[in-house]
Amino acid sequence: MSEFTFFFRGRDRSQSQDQMQKTTQRWVAWFKELGEKGHIKYPGHPLEHTGKVVSGKQKNVHDGPYAEAKDVVGGYMLIEARDITHAVELSKGCPILEAGGSVEVRPVEKFNM
Amino acid sequence: MAPSDLLFRREAGRMIAALTRIFGMHNLALAEDVVQDAFCRAVEVWKFRGMPENPSAWLMATAKNRALDVLRRQRTAHTFAPELGRLLESEWTLAPVVEEVFAPDAIKDDLLRMMFSCCHPRLAEEARVALILHVLCGFSVGEVASAFMSGHAATEKRISRGKKVLAGSKRLFEVYH
Numbered sequence: 001m002s003e004f005t006f007f008f009r010g011r012d013r014s015q016s017q018d019q020m021q022k023t024t025q026r027w028v029a030w031f032k033e034l035g036e037k038g039h040i041k042y043p044g045h046p047l048e049h050t051g052k053v054v055s056g057k058q059k060n061v062h063d064g065p066y067a068e069a070k071d072v073v074g075g076y077m078l079i080e081a082r083d084i085t086h087a088v089e090l091s092k093g094c095p096i097l098e099a100g101g102s103v104e105v106r107p108v109e110k111f112n113m
Numbered sequence: 114m115a116p117s118d119l120l121f122r123r124e125a126g127r128m129i130a131a132l133t134r135i136f137g138m139h140n141l142a143l144a145e146d147v148v149q150d151a152f153c154r155a156v157e158v159w160k161f162r163g164m165p166e167n168p169s170a171w172l173m174a175t176a177k178n179r180a181l182d183v184l185r186r187q188r189t190a191h192t193f194a195p196e197l198g199r200l201l202e203s204e205w206t207l208a209p210v211v212e213e214v215f216a217p218d219a220i221k222d223d224l225l226r227m228m229f230s231c232c233h234p235r236l237a238e239e240a241r242v243a244l245i246l247h248v249l250c251g252f253s254v255g256e257v258a259s260a261f262m263s264g265h266a267a268t269e270k271r272i273s274r275g276k277k278v279l280a281g282s283k284r285l286f287e288v289y290h
Contacts (some may be wrong), residue, residue: 024209031206035199043203076207 001080003041004087008094010101011074013049025093041047042086044077049062070101078108117159120168121152126166128169128176129248130223134214135180135201137194138230141280145248147183151175181208225251229286235278243268244275 015023034040049072053064065072074096079086083108091103125148132144151172165171184193184201195199202208213219231244239261246252246260258268 021209028200028206028209029211031200040199043199043205045204047241072150077205 001082002087003107004079004081004084005106006044006077006079006087006091006094007073007104007106008046008075008096008101009073009104010070010099011046012099012101015052023095023099026098030093030095033093034090039079039081040077041080042078044075046075047073049074074101117155120172120232121155124169124172125251126156126227126249127153127220128172129226130227131173131215132176132180133227134219134223135197135211137192138282139280140193140218141248141276147176147179150179162279167237172266173220177211181211184211201243210230224247226286230279230282231275232286233275233278233282240271240275240278243272244279247272248276 012023029039031043035043049069051064053066054060055062071083079087079090081090084105087105087107091105094103096103128148129141129144130153133141134141155168156177159165159168162180170255184207188202197210214223227249228245231248232241236244243261244259246257247254252260252270254269254272255265257272258265261268
């Protein structure tokens with residue numbers, strides 16, 4: 001088993017209370033399914049839309065991220081899967097895809113020194 | 114008896130049932146603390162603002178928010194309900210799962226489940242009844258003692274021993290649909 005990180009983008013933040021409830025229920029169902037199959041390494045968290053970006057040697061601080069709403073990372077989780085194909089297959093159950101968002105699947109890099 | 118006392122008696126069991134569902138039976142004492150805390154806040158707030166329109170809902174909401182606080186602060190150091198497992202670890206699922214447990218229908222099931230759980234095979238019948246009356250039906254130790262025509266100290270001991278057995282039982286009795 002290898003580890004992969006899912007980055008979720010394009011969370012819809014303009015939903016009504018009712019839609020929001022349905023969306024969270026879908027997330028819970030998806031988490032339950034992944035959890036029961038033992039794929040969740042660390043469930044991660046959703047992230048607020050804005051924060052700060054610190055950059056460069058000068059350690060400049062800006063409001064960020066600059067990206068467009070659909071490109072902002074809205075949350076993450078760490079999963080376990082056989083390989084990237086398997087991880088991609090698992091990501092397809094993510095409710096964010098139904099709302100026009102995306103899941104970026106990235107293998108965890110292991111440094112061997 | 115003040116109207117709030119009656120209300121507290123009625124709601125205590127429902128709150129304990131929902132909270133032990135979330136925290137796990139081994140954290141029964143923590144669930145009781147959260148209930149006490151909610152009652153204290155109610156007395157404080159209602160003294161100034163008067164009783165809210167739906168005091169039961171107010172108490173439940175307070176207990177629920179307090180439970181969220183506890184889970185957020187302690188989730189890395191403590192294990193909570195094994196049945197809910199990792200769903201409480203993450204903000205993706207924490208609030209909706211807690212919300213689900215506190216839904217009125219779910220609480221009814223939880224109360225029933227707690228009653229069955231109080232009938233643990235390691236407990237004598239008197240202890241089972243005493244636990245149900247005290248923990249879930251809001252009767253004081255004194256009232257339970259006089260119902261059994263036994264002493265206050267003996268009843269108190271019986272109840273606290275019973276709670277320890279419950280807390281050691283790890284899992285709640287499951288109610289299936």
